[in-house]
Amino acid sequence: MATAVEDRADNRQSPLSDAVVVRFAGDSGDGMQLTGGQFTLSSALAGNDFATFPDFPAEIRAPQGTLFGVSAFQINFGSSAIETAGDAPDVLVAMNPAALKTNVPQLKPGGLIIADEGEFNDRNLAKAKYDANPLDDGSLAKWQLLKLNISQLTMDAVKPFGLGNKEALRCKNMWTLGLALWMFDRDRQPLIDWLEAKFAKDPNLAAANVAALNAGHAYGETAELAGPLKQHHVDPAPVAPGLYRTLTGAEGIALGLVAGAQLAKLPMFFGGYPITPASAILHHLSRLKEYDVTTFQAEDEIAAICSAIGASYGGSLGVTSSSGPGIALKGEAMGLAIMTELPLVIVNSQRGGPSTGLPTKTEQSDLYQAVYGRNGDAPMPVIAARSPGDAFECAIEACRIAVQYMTPVMLLTDGYIANAAEPWAVPDLTSYEAFPVEFLTEVPEGGFKPYGRDDNLKRPWVKPGTPGLLHRIGGIEKEVDTGHINYAPDNHQAMTDIRKAKVDGVKVPDQVVELGAEGGKLAVVGWGSTFGPIHQAVRRKRAEGKDVSHIHIRHIWPLPANLGELLKSFDKVIVPEMNTGQLKTVLRDQYLVDAKPVNKVSGQPFTIAEIETAIEGALA
Amino acid sequence: MNEMTTIARTTTLKDWETDQEVRWCPGCGDYAILKAVQRTMPEIGTAPENTVFISGIGCSSRFPYYMETYGFHTIHGRAPAFATGLKLANPDLDIWIVTGDGDGLSIGGNHTMHLIRRNLDCQIMLFNNEIYGLTKGQYSPTSRVGTTSPSTPYGSVDRPAQPAAFALGAGARFVARGFDVSKELPNVLKAAHAHKGAAFIEIFQNCIVYNKDVFEDFAAPKGAEDRQLWLKQGEPMLYAKGTKGIALDADELHLKTVDVVDGDWEAAGVIVHDVTNRSVAHMLVEMRFGEFPMALGVLYDDPRPTFEADVVRQNKAASEGKTADLQGLLKKGQTWTVTEGGPEL
Numbered sequence: 001m002a003t004a005v006e007d008r009a010d011n012r013q014s015p016l017s018d019a020v021v022v023r024f025a026g027d028s029g030d031g032m033q034l035t036g037g038q039f040t041l042s043s044a045l046a047g048n049d050f051a052t053f054p055d056f057p058a059e060i061r062a063p064q065g066t067l068f069g070v071s072a073f074q075i076n077f078g079s080s081a082i083e084t085a086g087d088a089p090d091v092l093v094a095m096n097p098a099a100l101k102t103n104v105p106q107l108k109p110g111g112l113i114i115a116d117e118g119e120f121n122d123r124n125l126a127k128a129k130y131d132a133n134p135l136d137d138g139s140l141a142k143w144q145l146l147k148l149n150i151s152q153l154t155m156d157a158v159k160p161f162g163l164g165n166k167e168a169l170r171c172k173n174m175w176t177l178g179l180a181l182w183m184f185d186r187d188r189q190p191l192i193d194w195l196e197a198k199f200a201k202d203p204n205l206a207a208a209n210v211a212a213l214n215a216g217h218a219y220g221e222t223a224e225l226a227g228p229l230k231q232h233h234v235d236p237a238p239v240a241p242g243l244y245r246t247l248t249g250a251e252g253i254a255l256g257l258v259a260g261a262q263l264a265k266l267p268m269f270f271g272g273y274p275i276t277p278a279s280a281i282l283h284h285l286s287r288l289k290e291y292d293v294t295t296f297q298a299e300d301e302i303a304a305i306c307s308a309i310g311a312s313y314g315g316s317l318g319v320t321s322s323s324g325p326g327i328a329l330k331g332e333a334m335g336l337a338i339m340t341e342l343p344l345v346i347v348n349s350q351r352g353g354p355s356t357g358l359p360t361k362t363e364q365s366d367l368y369q370a371v372y373g374r375n376g377d378a379p380m381p382v383i384a385a386r387s388p389g390d391a392f393e394c395a396i397e398a399c400r401i402a403v404q405y406m407t408p409v410m411l412l413t414d415g416y417i418a419n420a421a422e423p424w425a426v427p428d429l430t431s432y433e434a435f436p437v438e439f440l441t442e443v444p445e446g447g448f449k450p451y452g453r454d455d456n457l458k459r460p461w462v463k464p465g466t467p468g469l470l471h472r473i474g475g476i477e478k479e480v481d482t483g484h485i486n487y488a489p490d491n492h493q494a495m496t497d498i499r500k501a502k503v504d505g506v507k508v509p510d511q512v513v514e515l516g517a518e519g520g521k522l523a524v525v526g527w528g529s530t531f532g533p534i535h536q537a538v539r540r541k542r543a544e545g546k547d548v549s550h551i552h553i554r555h556i557w558p559l560p561a562n563l564g565e566l567l568k569s570f571d572k573v574i575v576p577e578m579n580t581g582q583l584k585t586v587l588r589d590q591y592l593v594d595a596k597p598v599n600k601v602s603g604q605p606f607t608i609a610e611i612e613t614a615i616e617g618a619l620a
Numbered sequence: 621m622n623e624m625t626t627i628a629r630t631t632t633l634k635d636w637e638t639d640q641e642v643r644w645c646p647g648c649g650d651y652a653i654l655k656a657v658q659r660t661m662p663e664i665g666t667a668p669e670n671t672v673f674i675s676g677i678g679c680s681s682r683f684p685y686y687m688e689t690y691g692f693h694t695i696h697g698r699a700p701a702f703a704t705g706l707k708l709a710n711p712d713l714d715i716w717i718v719t720g721d722g723d724g725l726s727i728g729g730n731h732t733m734h735l736i737r738r739n740l741d742c743q744i745m746l747f748n749n750e751i752y753g754l755t756k757g758q759y760s761p762t763s764r765v766g767t768t769s770p771s772t773p774y775g776s777v778d779r780p781a782q783p784a785a786f787a788l789g790a791g792a793r794f795v796a797r798g799f800d801v802s803k804e805l806p807n808v809l810k811a812a813h814a815h816k817g818a819a820f821i822e823i824f825q826n827c828i829v830y831n832k833d834v835f836e837d838f839a840a841p842k843g844a845e846d847r848q849l850w851l852k853q854g855e856p857m858l859y860a861k862g863t864k865g866i867a868l869d870a871d872e873l874h875l876k877t878v879d880v881v882d883g884d885w886e887a888a889g890v891i892v893h894d895v896t897n898r899s900v901a902h903m904l905v906e907m908r909f910g911e912f913p914m915a916l917g918v919l920y921d922d923p924r925p926t927f928e929a930d931v932v933r934q935n936k937a938a939s940e941g942k943t944a945d946l947q948g949l950l951k952k953g954q955t956w957t958v959t960e961g962g963p964e965l
Contacts, residue, residue, distance in 0.1 A: 041954055044956055045956055045964075047958070239958050240958070241957075241958050241959055241960065242957070242958055243951055243955055243956075243957050244955060244956050244957070244958060245950075245951060245953060245954065245955040245956075246954065255946075255949065255950060258946060258949070259946060262944075262946055267709070269705060269708060269709055271701075271705060288949070289934075289935045289938040289939050290938065290939035290942040290943070290944050291944045291946065291949070292944065294708055294709075294931065294935060296704065296705070296708060296931075298701065298704075298734075299701075299730055299731065299733075299734040300730060302698060302701065302731075303698065303700075303701035303704070303730075303731055303734070304701075306694065306695070306698040306701030306702050306705065306731075307701045307702065307704045307705030307708070308705055309694075309702060309705065310674075310692075310701065310702035310703060310704060310705025310706035310707075310709070311705035311706060311708060311709040312705075312709075313692060313702070313705075313706055313709075314705070314706040314707075314709030314710040314713070315709060315710065316705075316709040318705065332695050332696075333695060333698065335695075336694060336695050340692075426950045426951045426955070427950070428947075429946060429947050429950070463710070464669075464670075464672045464690035464706070464710065464713055465669060465670055465690075465710060465712065465713060466669060467667075467669045468669070469669075470668060470669055470688060470689060470690055471690070471691075472638075472684050472685050472687075472690070472691035472692070472693065473691070473692055473693070474684070474685075474691075474692060474693025474694065475677075475693060475694065475695055476693065484640065485640075485685065
């Protein structure tokens with residue numbers, strides 16, 4: 001992630017020595033996402049830098065205790081820059097056998113397992129397909145094991161409040177959170193305040209949860225001397241002074257879109273259709289009506305984009321959002337937006353594909369779809385966000401390009417960015433340059449040409465309702481300047497050339513090198529959410545004295561003008577991607593460089609170690 | 621359409637014609653519909669610049685190019701979705717959707733249904749010629765069983781959709797029927813325009829190349845009196861020069877034709893047309909031609925609040941008392957400040 005400011009240069013220290021990775025895993029109904037979220041907040045308040053990785057099943061209420069119903073939340077926090085959710089957990093909290101089974105393989109050797117032995121009964125063991133109780137059979141010997149009957153301890157703690165059995169057990173996650181707070185020397189008060197606010201309508205339930213939290217904390221204090229439980233203190237990370245909040249990618253996109261529309265001085269229209277993991281953007285925006293945002297839940301993905309194009313035609317900033325399968329459905333309408341040259345922002349929160357694929361898992365496999373995935377020669381700018389905070393910046397950039405060039409723009413994010421949270425220094429909006437739109441309102445000198453162009457090759461934007469500028473647009477090939485229907489060979493050639501030249505000419509900043517030299521033995525080129533693991537891996541290898549640089553591309557199309565030369569200044573180029581090599585193909589095609597793919601399509605982000613291995617391999 | 625937004629303007633038919641060459645086949649029913657619309661617009665009294673024609677794909681969907689208004693020729697079946705976004709962006713616009721039986725009921729059936737269900741204020745003109753014209757004559761979702769076409773050389777086997785019944789079933793608050801060369805068409809269009817909300821008009825249209833004269837059985841001038849039932853608000857449902865009428869069979873709960881003797885339609889039990897009677901509207905759209913005359917004119921008209929008005933109202937209510945302070949929004953929720961001394965809430 002991006003808050004650290006003093007850790008840009010090579011760091012000879014092992015960068016993770018002062019960082020801890022904790023994974024909370026339990027049944028879908030155990031409240032692990034909530035526990036993780038609150039632990040994240042306490043990490044922020046402790047001044048740690050952090051990154052999180054929520055990993056939950058596609059099923060809403062998967063059958064209790066099953067392997068596929070496990071929901072996990074991983075957080076990596078530390079006293080120096082944290083850019084990934086961590087490769088392997090140091091601590092695994094397993095609330096049932098299924099959670100243990102699915103998560104323990106990733107735990108570091110010697111790492112700590114905290115297991116709720118109250119849930120390791122025959123029924124749950126069978127559901128997790130354990131023949132014997134792993135807590136007793138020695139199979140966990142390479143880790144430290146702390147067996148606690150969290151269920152019973154929670155029941156005891158909340159007994160005075162007279163809750164039913166089921167309700168009492170639902171406080172388990174707060175007991176666990178209390179223990180985690182003690183383990184990392186955290187202040188409990190903000191969490192107590194939060195609980196009291198959350199359950200304001202039911203003070204008894206609030207008190208029970210607080211009691212569970214306190215009991216978990218107290219357990220840590222008293223149990224310290226015996227067994228593997230130790231208290232750790234992680235110092236605050238050096239972070240620039242300022243105001244911070246946590247930000248998920250979905251929030252970053254939603255806020256960035258609102259900011260972009262405001263900078264363009266336009267009302268925003270958002271047409272969406274429910275799809276995982278993109279729906280969160282629709283949810284956020286639907287609460288922001290006072291910002292001149294109209295949201296519309298359409299009958300399908302096609303109607304969602306078509307309504308957004310209709311709104312853009314009417315003078316709003318049209319935005320639509322989806323994930324891969326929905327983006328596929330929107331393809332024809334994107335072509336119309338390209339043909340009619342109307343501004344539009346299309347957000348794709350990528351997930352595992354093809355088809356329905358892995359709805360809740362992350363992947364970067366829609367790059368071809370974004371750059372090439374339409375009928376005809378249909379060029380469209382494409383931008384990719386690297387983190388939740390960067391998603392805010394990219395959304396503004398997408399809005400800018402859309403209105404300054406009258407073009408649809410695709411903004412790529414992914415399931416990992418959408419759900420992950422990071423600390424975010426709240427930006428000062430006055431530092432952003434506005435790009436107010438000027439509609440054509442009267443016949444210009446030389447007559448009105450609906451497809452006349454300015455220096456950016458942008459055509460005028462005329463709102464229906466404007467007297468004197470009546471005209472018709474549509475998907476049939478346009479005549480140069482007039483926009484009338486025209487099928488003539490020369491005209492189609494000319495219009496195709498113009499559409500290409502317009503997008504090729506979109507001004508994007510020159511590519512910078514994130515880490516390392518411009519030129520050398522090896523460039524690791526990434527895009528999107530692989531930023532964290534690539535950056536950390538390159539930093540570690542540079543600390544070992546290796547000649548390797550990190551280049552991270554935001555503007556996927558058009559590519560930065562200097563990129564070709566930059567890539568050619570390296571002996572070797574590797575491209576880690578969560579796909580089978582899509583950016584790699586584009587780079588080879590555009591620059592004839594021998595970019596080598598490093599691919600992972602498991603639905604999980606790269607680990608730092610995986611990128612390090614790839615770097616070692618390339619330099620060998 | 622929207623009364624608060626009507627920009628009155630005196631225009632003539634010429635003001636609504638573009639300089640574009642009309643490219644329909646000579647003799648196509650679309651010419652008559654285009655003229656009827658261009659003739660009706662001055663009578664409605666709206667301003668061309670405030671009017672938008674939106675279409676999908678197909679012969680009918682070329683319509684916007686020939687209207688001197690704003691126009692958007694979109695993609696196949698999706699005109700209702702574009703119209704929805706446009707109307708929400710600017711509720712003051714007067715929006716006409718032009719579609720066909722393939723565009724509006726096959727590929728775009730879903731959008732037609734949802735536009736009607738939401739009750740977006742607009743006019744939907746569905747040109748029904750029971751055939752795909754622009755793709756050279758395949759059978760359509762309204763083609764009669766047994767239609768031979770390039771894609772059904774042995775005759776189509778699937779049952780046709782009934783546009784007016786579909787619209788009413790989707791929750792339409794205005795359903796009307798007309799046909800291309802009918803003198804009554806402008807009146808139907810005016811009624812549709814006067815209706816605030818989604819106004820659905822099925823216009824039977826003669827495709828002279830691929831489905832010639834398929835509506836001649838009721839549309840032909842000769843004998844039209846006996847085959848057309850023009851519905852008028854508050855008037856008895858009479859046809860055949862008043863010698864026949866439509867009555868309700870109360871035992872079987874369906875409509876029936878009755879003979880009217882000496883003009884005493886009341887004695888014959890003929891129903892008086894009440895455009896707000898939804899039950900009767902359901903029976904009218906289901907009336908099978910042959911056994912019954914073709915029901916034409918305004919079959920149903922009972923407005924209720926429009927989608928865009930409700931959206932605008934909700935947006936306004938949700939914004940009430942709030943300021944659009946984006947900087948404030950960015951720091952909403954749980955924040956902390958990092959100072960030299962470390963973070964604090």
